[in-house]
Amino acid sequence: MPLETLPDQTAARDRFQHETGADAAAMARMDAYLALLQDWSGRMNLVGPSALAEFWERHALDSAQLLNHAPEARVWADIGAGAGFPGLVLAILLQGRPGVAVHLIESMTKRCHFLRTVSGALNLPTQVHNARAESLNLSPVDVVTARACAPLPRLLEYARPLLKGPAVALFLKGREAETELSEARKAWRFTASLLPSISGADGRIIRLERLARV
Numbered sequence: 001m002p003l004e005t006l007p008d009q010t011a012a013r014d015r016f017q018h019e020t021g022a023d024a025a026a027m028a029r030m031d032a033y034l035a036l037l038q039d040w041s042g043r044m045n046l047v048g049p050s051a052l053a054e055f056w057e058r059h060a061l062d063s064a065q066l067l068n069h070a071p072e073a074r075v076w077a078d079i080g081a082g083a084g085f086p087g088l089v090l091a092i093l094l095q096g097r098p099g100v101a102v103h104l105i106e107s108m109t110k111r112c113h114f115l116r117t118v119s120g121a122l123n124l125p126t127q128v129h130n131a132r133a134e135s136l137n138l139s140p141v142d143v144v145t146a147r148a149c150a151p152l153p154r155l156l157e158y159a160r161p162l163l164k165g166p167a168v169a170l171f172l173k174g175r176e177a178e179t180e181l182s183e184a185r186k187a188w189r190f191t192a193s194l195l196p197s198i199s200g201a202d203g204r205i206i207r208l209e210r211l212a213r214v
Helices: 010-020 024-041 049-053 055-064 087-094 109-122 152-159 177-184
Strands: 075-079 101-106 126-130 143-147 168-173 188-196 204-213
Touching: 010 024, 010 055, 024 049, 024 055, 024 087, 024 109, 049 055, 055 087, 075 087, 075 152, 087 101, 087 109, 087 126, 101 109, 109 126, 143 152, 152 168, 152 177, 152 188, 152 204, 177 188, 177 204
Parallel strands: 075 101, 075 143, 101 126, 143 168
Antiparallel strands: 168 204, 188 204
16 A cells, blocks of 8 residues: 555544654654555555554554553563564654663564664664564563563463563553453463553553462
């Protein structure tokens, strides 16, 4: 889908800027990210036309809202980074802040190529890991994120090596979030709260910490 054929997203882009407080430089980086996402999606199965058509509200704002729940966090780890939601969006908005590092964890090599291309083109504070999260031994992180990665019981298996000490998880989920929490409690102990999403009525954010096996 050529960029010029995308639906007009001006209002959604304006809302993104208003909600996030992004300055002109950050918005320029977001525009560049969208252009690269569209280009690569035309050449490989990265995201579909509907994701591009709903980029600002359904995907970019959904990702960016995590900063509201961890405004002081500097080191982030995004499991199943895929096309960059939420990791690349977070890196774009956090660029320039001292001590920021966003670890993008993705097991598919082609997606890692995309993540590295965007990161290099926009000079983002990221590190791309072509690996499975459960196999990594990263230095302490502040926040572990994931979006559309796996049901919570399995996602916690991936996240366990990263959720050390005071680290917290912020997982973007949908209407089944409460059910996923109930299922996860059968195998895991943790402290969790369910937060509303500003990007859609069905969206939820699971904030989770103190993870341990039952």
